[in-house]
Amino acid sequence: MHKPRIFIVNCYADNHRHARGNRWFAPQSMATGVLAGQLNAQTTDIRVWCEFKDGPLLDLKPLAWADMLVLTGLNTAYDRMRHLTAYAKTLNPKTVVVAGGPAVRMLHKLSKQFFDHVCTGDAEQLADVVANEFGSHHRAEIPTPRFDLMAWPGPIGYAESSRNCNFRCSFCSMTAENRPFTSYDLNMLERLLIPQADRNCIMMLDQNFFGGSRDGVLLRLERMKQLHQRGHLQGWSALVTGDFFKDPAYLGRFKEAGCIGFFTGVESFSAAQIAAYNKKQNLVVPQFENIRNCLDAGLVFHYGLVLDLYERSVKEVTTELDMLLTEPRITLPSFLSLAIPLLGTPLFKTRLHQKALLPGLKLRDMDGRSVMTQTIDPLNVAVDFARRMDTGLLPKWKLAGRAASLTWHYARKLRPIAMTSALADVVAMAYPRLGSAGRDGFFPSKGGRSYCATTEPTGTLYRPQINVADRYQAFFSPLQVTDAEGALCQSLVDDLG
Numbered sequence: 001m002h003k004p005r006i007f008i009v010n011c012y013a014d015n016h017r018h019a020r021g022n023r024w025f026a027p028q029s030m031a032t033g034v035l036a037g038q039l040n041a042q043t044t045d046i047r048v049w050c051e052f053k054d055g056p057l058l059d060l061k062p063l064a065w066a067d068m069l070v071l072t073g074l075n076t077a078y079d080r081m082r083h084l085t086a087y088a089k090t091l092n093p094k095t096v097v098v099a100g101g102p103a104v105r106m107l108h109k110l111s112k113q114f115f116d117h118v119c120t121g122d123a124e125q126l127a128d129v130v131a132n133e134f135g136s137h138h139r140a141e142i143p144t145p146r147f148d149l150m151a152w153p154g155p156i157g158y159a160e161s162s163r164n165c166n167f168r169c170s171f172c173s174m175t176a177e178n179r180p181f182t183s184y185d186l187n188m189l190e191r192l193l194i195p196q197a198d199r200n201c202i203m204m205l206d207q208n209f210f211g212g213s214r215d216g217v218l219l220r221l222e223r224m225k226q227l228h229q230r231g232h233l234q235g236w237s238a239l240v241t242g243d244f245f246k247d248p249a250y251l252g253r254f255k256e257a258g259c260i261g262f263f264t265g266v267e268s269f270s271a272a273q274i275a276a277y278n279k280k281q282n283l284v285v286p287q288f289e290n291i292r293n294c295l296d297a298g299l300v301f302h303y304g305l306v307l308d309l310y311e312r313s314v315k316e317v318t319t320e321l322d323m324l325l326t327e328p329r330i331t332l333p334s335f336l337s338l339a340i341p342l343l344g345t346p347l348f349k350t351r352l353h354q355k356a357l358l359p360g361l362k363l364r365d366m367d368g369r370s371v372m373t374q375t376i377d378p379l380n381v382a383v384d385f386a387r388r389m390d391t392g393l394l395p396k397w398k399l400a401g402r403a404a405s406l407t408w409h410y411a412r413k414l415r416p417i418a419m420t421s422a423l424a425d426v427v428a429m430a431y432p433r434l435g436s437a438g439r440d441g442f443f444p445s446k447g448g449r450s451y452c453a454t455t456e457p458t459g460t461l462y463r464p465q466i467n468v469a470d471r472y473q474a475f476f477s478p479l480q481v482t483d484a485e486g487a488l489c490q491s492l493v494d495d496l497g
């Protein structure tokens, strides 16, 4: 009997225009495995591809093979989803294309122009779509992510115990989607973690492991502890929100359960900026204090910073970054990003109302590495700053000193994998493009970056690699967010107006 052939692709638009994937980067995406887990592995023939890990899908044969192409990806990957649709429909006009993910949910009316099925729900919706197309016996009996298909290299594995977030930060896609925080059945943890028992560390990719009721957090924690004590979980890390650090007793309890550290969205050390982002949970305990307390308790602290050049000058954010180097006992950010007014968020609506989005803004360039709004400084100063983000904003000799001081203070307190990850952040600050091949070269004249959303070239992935059918040619035009005046493009008004 013919098994439906289902090809699941996590699309990715790399802001460095990589020619290859980011196999060794942490965290990796779980999306394709979670989607595959909704389907019956016995009755369907499933293949997956993650463009983040594996690089752009350049071998198009699986697109001709598939009865159904399932696409997901972050906002900036929306164009890439249209490209693969054009290829798939050209190579096999009978292919059914299913699309989901945050951009599709935000642009669900527009998306009907491009995809056969537009999913506005969570991964579980895929089972409904497959049941409608091929029969209900293709649903998984007990949906469980297929991480066996992911082939993540190295010592790190991934899992999650909940979905969505209980906070509503103004820039976050969680806020735009406004879905409730939901804990999974705790038995799911065993199904996810026991097969990954040989990994040194499992990154729990919940939006907020500390979300929901305190009783719920303690139940999750207790299950993690049991798995750790039984030898099914060597170590783990979690994403938590700033309010977690209010009660220092949690640090000890998490450590006892095998936790090795945290990622938390610090975003900024400026209280005014944090308040502007409605991230009040970050004002509960001074941020430097959080980081030091956490490290002193033997748990590594990772975080990212958002640099908002519409609200703050280059001088201000540079001073903030320099300040990080005056405190030898804190870890450095894992990444720096320009503020992104993601589609549908309060920040997006505010910037649109302020007429602050640059004219001719493409969704592809809302990636945190291109200037996409008006800026306090002259635009060329802001663009130069964005360019320098790629070569490192902090002096390398000072970063070498920071690596030494972190090692001195914490090598005996942190587990080796946690210490290594703290040093990896220092390297990331020194060499932000480390490992990047730069698919399209470095110079705008050769297809490289301009660092300004109005002039940023889209790159060679936007040139069809085969002759696509006429009706799909337009799928290779980048999706415009603003028009020549900086107003919302007419095509998005139904979804976002």
Ligand code: SF4
Pocket (backbone or CB within 6 Å): 165, 166, 167, 168, 169, 172, 173, 174, 175, 207, 208, 241, 265
């Ligand atoms: S705490 Fe994090 S996940 Fe939750 S809304 Fe804020 S930014 Fe989003």
